[in-house]
Amino acid sequence: MFSLKLMRHVSAVSPLSQLKWNLWNCGIRRGVKVAVIGAAGGIGQPLSLMLKLNPLVTELSLYDKVDTKGIAADLSHICTSSTVRSYFGKKQLIGALECASIVVVPAGMPRKPGMDRSELLDANASVASIVAKAVSNACPTALLAFITNPVNTIVPIVAEVLKQEDAYDPKRLFGVTTLDVVRAKTFIAELLGIDPQAVSIPVIGGHAGKTILPLLSQCDPKLELDSAEKAKLVSRIQDAGTEVVKAKAGKGSATLSMAYAAAHFVNSLLRAINHEENIIECAYVQSDLSEAEFFASPVLLGPEGIEKNLDLPEMDEEEEQRLEDMIGQLNKEIEDGVKLVAC
Numbered sequence: 001m002f003s004l005k006l007m008r009h010v011s012a013v014s015p016l017s018q019l020k021w022n023l024w025n026c027g028i029r030r031g032v033k034v035a036v037i038g039a040a041g042g043i044g045q046p047l048s049l050m051l052k053l054n055p056l057v058t059e060l061s062l063y064d065k066v067d068t069k070g071i072a073a074d075l076s077h078i079c080t081s082s083t084v085r086s087y088f089g090k091k092q093l094i095g096a097l098e099c100a101s102i103v104v105v106p107a108g109m110p111r112k113p114g115m116d117r118s119e120l121l122d123a124n125a126s127v128a129s130i131v132a133k134a135v136s137n138a139c140p141t142a143l144l145a146f147i148t149n150p151v152n153t154i155v156p157i158v159a160e161v162l163k164q165e166d167a168y169d170p171k172r173l174f175g176v177t178t179l180d181v182v183r184a185k186t187f188i189a190e191l192l193g194i195d196p197q198a199v200s201i202p203v204i205g206g207h208a209g210k211t212i213l214p215l216l217s218q219c220d221p222k223l224e225l226d227s228a229e230k231a232k233l234v235s236r237i238q239d240a241g242t243e244v245v246k247a248k249a250g251k252g253s254a255t256l257s258m259a260y261a262a263a264h265f266v267n268s269l270l271r272a273i274n275h276e277e278n279i280i281e282c283a284y285v286q287s288d289l290s291e292a293e294f295f296a297s298p299v300l301l302g303p304e305g306i307e308k309n310l311d312l313p314e315m316d317e318e319e320e321q322r323l324e325d326m327i328g329q330l331n332k333e334i335e336d337g338v339k340l341v342a343c
């Protein structure tokens with residue numbers, strides 16, 4: 001009661017004082033709040049379930065533009081110790097985000113058969129911008145993980161909006177490309193007849209078509225494939241999203257495998273926040289490792305986000321060529337985002 005009264009008083013003073021108050025208030029609250037933005041969707045629901053099962057989460061904040069009360073009530077009956085809170089509609093976005101340590105965003109339209117991810121830009125750019133703006137007010141120090149497509153363009157858009165709000169920290173902004181790694185591990189394990197968890201492979205570049213570049217030469221265990229076999233495997237990984245879109249025949253894109261991938265990525269962020277060492281994930285981040293300003297590659301995670309953008313893994317000649325061939329597309333998709341925010 002005291003703090004609510006005081007907060008009202010502070011908010012009457014100035015927005016800066018309000019922000020300072022929020023940060024102080026969050027600082028004295030214990031635990032880790034994870035906000036899922038788009039929690040009622042095909043990815044949002046199973047992702048929220050997986051996060052409810054994660055012992056590193058103390059508060060799970062479920063936000064969507066549609067009502068999340070039922071989903072929150074349902075999840076809240078699971079006997080794990082985290083608290084689940086429901087938020088929906090524009091007015092409740094700030095409340096959903098306040099004091100969040102991690103914000104994971106699967107909000108936005110999915111593809112239909114025959115569409116490219118880039119065709120989602122018109123529908124999803126505004127969703128990402130609204131979330132970015134709200135984050136800059138409510139939880140500017142949170143780690144931000146965007147799943148929303150087209151990832152290659154959405155992440156630069158979020159960066160631009162955060163810059164406008166004077167709240168951009170490149171160490172804290174991630175495009176989630178984990179599903180490409182998950183798929184690469186699965187398809188390679190199928191070929192080798194081994195447990196997918198035993199496969200390690202970096203996937204670099206971006207998250208659309210040929211910008212998805214699995215580095216088969218760096219696979220552990222080693223892959224003994226000829227050039228044609230490698231090209232076939234690379235295409236399978238690059239087209240895996242489309243494979244699901246076709247199979248769902250108009251009912252959306254990958255949701256369950258994406259929820260698994262995002263839960264894995266968020267768990268890595270949580271472990272890093274908890275000062276666990278040597279947590280490395282491939283993610284689409286601001287980068288100076290290639291000719292593109294945003295690029296997916298292995299990053300070392302720490303409590304504040306990216307501790308170190310690791311060097312690009314070694315590549316064979318074919319991979320070098322694929323990298324050269326994709327940079328034009330990736331740069332165009334980044335530029336599209338920057339232009340959209342500028343106008």
Ligand SMILES: NC(=O)c1ccc[n+]([C@@H]2O[C@H](COP(=O)([O-])OP(=O)(O)OC[C@H]3O[C@@H](n4cnc5c(N)ncnc54)[C@H](O)[C@@H]3O)[C@@H](O)[C@H]2O)c1
Pocket residue numbers: 037038039040041042043044063064065066106107108109110111120124127130146147148149150151176177178179180207252253254255258
């Ligand atoms: N990064 C990846 O690897 C990857 C993988 C799969 C899907 N995706 C993308 O994730 C996004 C979501 O996919 P989905 O299958 O869950 O879609 P969905 O339509 O099932 O769910 C999207 C949810 O977002 C909500 N939403 C829309 N606008 C919102 C807003 N302004 N604020 C809050 N919530 C809002 C909707 O109400 C809905 O509940 C799509 O853009 C899809 O292309 C990315």
Ligand SMILES: O=C(O)C[C@H](O)C(=O)O
Pocket residue numbers: 110111117149179207240241242244245253254
């Ligand atoms: O393919 C899509 O549209 C969704 C997602 O990007 C995926 O890779 O499954």
